[in-house]
Amino acid sequence: MLKTLALLLPVYVTVFWVILLFSQKATHSIPRSYLAKLMFLLVILNLCRFFHRAPLPELYPYFDVIYLFVGTLLYPLYHIYFRLLTVDEKFSWKAHSRYLILPAVIGIVYLITVLATPFAEYKVWLFDRDAFPGTPQFRILKLLRLVVLIAIDLQAIYFLFRNIVLLKKYGDRAEQFYSNINDGKYNNAKILNYLLIFNCLIHVANALNIFNTDNELIIYSVLYAIDYYFIGYIGCRQKAINPTFVTESDNVPAQAVDSELNIDQNKIHKKLLMEFDKNKIYLNSELTIVDVVKVVGSNRMHISTMINQEYNQNFCTFVNGFRISELERIILDKKDLANEVIAESAGFGSVKSMKRAISSKTGLSLSEWKKQLLCT
Numbered sequence: 001m002l003k004t005l006a007l008l009l010p011v012y013v014t015v016f017w018v019i020l021l022f023s024q025k026a027t028h029s030i031p032r033s034y035l036a037k038l039m040f041l042l043v044i045l046n047l048c049r050f051f052h053r054a055p056l057p058e059l060y061p062y063f064d065v066i067y068l069f070v071g072t073l074l075y076p077l078y079h080i081y082f083r084l085l086t087v088d089e090k091f092s093w094k095a096h097s098r099y100l101i102l103p104a105v106i107g108i109v110y111l112i113t114v115l116a117t118p119f120a121e122y123k124v125w126l127f128d129r130d131a132f133p134g135t136p137q138f139r140i141l142k143l144l145r146l147v148v149l150i151a152i153d154l155q156a157i158y159f160l161f162r163n164i165v166l167l168k169k170y171g172d173r174a175e176q177f178y179s180n181i182n183d184g185k186y187n188n189a190k191i192l193n194y195l196l197i198f199n200c201l202i203h204v205a206n207a208l209n210i211f212n213t214d215n216e217l218i219i220y221s222v223l224y225a226i227d228y229y230f231i232g233y234i235g236c237r238q239k240a241i242n243p244t245f246v247t248e249s250d251n252v253p254a255q256a257v258d259s260e261l262n263i264d265q266n267k268i269h270k271k272l273l274m275e276f277d278k279n280k281i282y283l284n285s286e287l288t289i290v291d292v293v294k295v296v297g298s299n300r301m302h303i304s305t306m307i308n309q310e311y312n313q314n315f316c317t318f319v320n321g322f323r324i325s326e327l328e329r330i331i332l333d334k335k336d337l338a339n340e341v342i343a344e345s346a347g348f349g350s351v352k353s354m355k356r357a358i359s360s361k362t363g364l365s366l367s368e369w370k371k372q373l374l375c376t
Contacts, residue, residue, distance in 0.1 A: 006218040007053050009225040010046040014039050017232030031084040034091055035235045038077055042228060045070045049224075053217055061123045065111050068148050071203075072103035075152065078196055079159040081235075085189060086170040086242045106151050110144050117141060149207050156200035163193045170242035172314070176304050177243045179287040179319035180349045181356045188238040192231065199227050243288075269306060271296045282322040285349035289315050320357040323347045327354070331373060339366065 021036035048067035051060040076099040084091065114122060117137055125131050125138055132138045167189055175184040202223050205211065211220035275281045275295050284291065289300055292315075296303060307318045326346040330337065339351045348354040355366045362369055 003214045003218060004054065006221045007050045009221050010228055011043060011050060013225045013228045013232070014042040014046055017228070017235075018043060021232070021236070029240065030090050031081060031238070031240060032235065034081055034084050035232070038081060039228075039232060041070055041074070041077065045074065046224070046228075049221075053221075055127065057123065057127055061119070061126055064126060065107075065114055068110060068145070069104075069107035071152050072107045072148060072155075073100060075155040075159050075196070075200075076100050076103055079162055082159075082163045082166055082189070082193070085238065085240055086166040103151065103155065106148055110148055113141055113144055153200060153204055153207075156196060156203070160193060160196055160200075163196070167193065167241070173242045174239070175314040175316040177289050177315065178239065179282065179289075179316055180285060180353055181316055181320055181360065182349065182353045183239050184314075184316035185356075186238075186241045188234045189241055192234050192238065195227055195231050195234075199224075202227065265302075265306065268296060268298050268302065269310065272303070272306070276319075276322050280322075280326070280347075282319050282326070283345075283347040285344070285347055285353075287319060287347070317360070320348075321361065323354075324357060324361060327358075328373060331370060335374065 017039045018036060021032060021039060024032075045067065048060070048063045048070070050056075051063050052067065079099060080088075080091065080096050083096070088095065121132060121138075122141075125141070129142065167186055171186040171189070174186060178184045202220065206220060211217050272292070275292070279295075281287060281292065281295065289303055293300055293303055304315060307313055307315055311318055313321070323346045327342060330342050330345050337345075339354070343349075343351045343354040346354070348357065351366075358364065358366055358369050364372065
């Protein structure tokens with residue numbers, strides 16, 4: 001009973017994320033919507049694993065090809081998720097099919113070979129790979145299965161490095177878009193990539209038949225469940241790292257769009273400072289550069305460039321500088337307020353975000369900074 005529950009644990013976890021991700025329409029983004037569909041495929045994959053490891057010899061042979069086919073597609077699909085976080089505006093078969101063609105061909109070749117094999121013998125061979133040792137059909141099948149498993153692992157390594165390149169290339173752009181320092185960092189995206197490594201290591205260990213006893217199978221299943229839980233959890237938190245695909249025509253009122261050569265930089269600069277100094281738009285914890293563009297009347301490129309040139313800061317740092325100044329006023333006025341209250345009052349989305357902003361600017365912890373502030 002314990003073994004059965006443990007083997008079903010990855011199924012429960014992925015079903016949970018499918019329901020949660022599909023149900024939260026208010027917070028949907030293209031990467032999150034894609035992740036929901038990816039989790040649905042993982043439900044299928046984990047069900048197939050359960051049929052194999054339970055074991056259910058009468059049922060699993062009907063799902064073995066599905067298991068391997070989805071397995072060959074998993075890492076390319078995961079890479080596409082990273083592309084949606086960093087460089088691509090939306091999923092497109094035309095743009096993304098190049099990542100899926102080779103694994104799909106490998107899976108189809110294996111399927112054709114299975115269909116050409118007598119099903120009764122194939123069922124026996126699945127649970128006893130030494131059966132029919134002299135039969136050419138099963139030697140070919142064994143070789144193709146090995147090719148599939150190696151291809152899965154090679155894809156994991158290849159896409160791991162492709163994901164690293166994307167994060168390095170586009171990671172800093174989030175700080176030019178989001179004012180929430182947690183959204184402006186891409187540590188969560190790095191962890192998502194590390195989880196790909198973890199998933200691959202479990203797969204390799206499984207392919208090497210390391211997990212055989214009941215206790216080992218429980219560990220195997222729990223490790224997969226942990227991996228999928230954190231993929232779903234961090235995926236829910238991670239916003240697009242490179243949201244530059246939001247078009248400026250969608251964000252700027254028609255009357256505010258000027259020719260790049262004719263924009264009055266001083267006027268825009270004064271308007272920008274007025275919105276921050278007087279109207280305190282930084283108190284919006286979800287403030288983005290698009291919101292600033294709408295009230296200032298320019299475009300993202302001009303606002304971003306102006307902040308970089310005038311203050312030598314990115315957008316995230318610029319906004320959080322005003323929030324920290326607001327914090328100083330709040331703390332000096334009311335010394336005993338809880339951290340949650342002062343964080344919200346100054347425009348931070350959370351205490352964690354506030355602490356990171358203070359540490360980033362001053363190199364001090366929140367308590368050290370408050371103590372220094374109150375002693376001056």
